[in-house]
Amino acid sequence: MRILLSNDDGIGAEGIRVLARELAAIGEVYVVAPDRQRSAAGHGITLHKPLFLEEHDFGPGIHAYGLSGTPADCVKFGVTELMKDVKPDLVVSGINAGSNLGNDVMYSGTVSAAIEGSIQGIPAIAVSQCGSEPFDYQGAAEFTKRLIGEVLQNGIEPDTILNVNYPPLLPREVQGVRITSIGKRRYENHYDKRTNPRGVSYYWLAGPLKKLEQEPDADIRAVREGFISVSPVHFDFTHRRMIDTLKTWSLH
Amino acid sequence: MRILLSNDDGIGAEGIRVLARELAAIGEVYVVAPDRQRSAAGHGITLHKPLFLEEHDFGPGIHAYGLSGTPADCVKFGVTELMKDVKPDLVVSGINAGSNLGNDVMYSGTVSAAIEGSIQGIPAIAVSQCGSEPFDYQGAAEFTKRLIGEVLQNGIEPDTILNVNYPPLLPREVQGVRITSIGKRRYENHYDKRTNPRGVSYYWLAGPLKKLEQEPDADIRAVREGFISVSPVHFDFTHRRMIDTLKTWSLH
Secondary structure, eight states: OEEEEEEOOTOOOOHHHHHHHHTTTTTTEEEEEEEOTTTTOTOOOOOSOOOEEEEOOTTEEEEEEEESSSSHHHHHIIIIIIITTSSEEEEEEEEEEOOOOGGGGGTTTTHHHHHHHHTTOOOOOEEEEOOOOOOOOEEEHHHHHHHHHHHHOOOOOOOOOEEEEEEEOOGGOEEEEEEOOOOOOOOOOOOEEEEOOOOOEEEEEEOOOOOOOOOOOOOHHHHHTTEEEEEEEOOOOOHHHHHHHHTTTTTO | OOOEEEOOOTOOOOOHHHHHHHHTTTSSEEEEEHHHHHHHHTTTTSSSOOBBBEOOOOOOTTTEESSOHHHHHHHHHIIIIIITSSSEEEEEEEEEEEEOOGGGGGGGGHHHHHHHHHHHHHHHEEEEEOSSSHHHHHHHHHHHHHHHHHHHHHHTTTTTEEEEOOOOSSSSEEEEEEEEEEOOOBBEEEEEEEEOTTEEEEEEEOOOOOOOOOTTTBHHHHTTTTEEEEEEEEEOBOOHHHHHTTTTTOOO
């Protein structure tokens, strides 16, 4: 089995190394990850700049490369160039340092790397370790290995990926696994305005999470209650019901 | 009425200027657009760098700014910082130079700027002019004005934007308006490998569109047949049906 591994924290992140080593036990691992931090990259791809590739040492049985692009670039490049003769059986993105829950999947480079795998016709999983520094990735890495077994056996629906969030707990403290929906997550965003030593103003995006009521099966609630959350995330953009409404508008 | 306008081609693009002037006739226009070309930016936002803002002259009745961020950053900044005391009634993204059809909406900075408007709770439209250089934006700009009237009267469903693609035709050649679904679009991607004068290899993303059968109501087909395409695009990520399947997997 061949696994293509990517992330959005960059090739130097600990989470991808832990996962690469864990997965090397069950298959041949190819790592193509951004050459630097690309969190919140969304599903950007690089059209107007060329991409540079650099080999990295991840230990035996692992082919590892840093690419000067986004997470989606890395998976596209991995599938269509680096592994064009040895198509991967699976794309895995992560383990991300921090959660990718609720509407944040929209902005998530971790999720977008997995989605690019699915666009390329390959079953794909995104994995995130919730909590904050210092992260312990071992539990999430082991769960990912178990999930991969089920994915290979059962498959994933078209245009769909599995989004895994592991709670900030030791494996023995974890309450179990919950299959979840994508919860509601909104921020009270504002911008911190500052002035640099040369008198030029600049802005930092800031603002806390809003406290929102969650559905009983929401991913956010599952992690909060100590469960591993597994959400089927699809990208079916057409709002079928609204098509009928729009047909009644005066646009002609 | 206050309209926040953005795009992904950058503040210097012709499409956003034509649209800003057209919309200034029906409301107060605020432009916040990337300070440079940000096509295919996806829904990236900028967390690890500060944002710089620069005022531009778009003529009377238009407040215009270039921001050193992505399209989604521009709309987030426009709504939560620049217009925090005068909330916009509408977010419009475009007019993009080139189509945003089918699955390309996933990568589209134009669409993502509109989606950020919707996330901020404001009705939002993405507008693209299909075809190639030289673009004529006037027909699309006039149609957008008409569509805005309907949007303000009828509203848009939550977590949904309208994605407009104007065919590469003169207004009198246009066949009409079609309410459409998001079609299938895939590329036969490959990477062109080159070597720079210093002997370093680099790669360019390349590859033509695959020829795919389209649904009768697909956006791609509508534009091909000379219609203006209006698609309701939503971002409801949970694959409800697959939740039941996943519950039968051995993950516990």
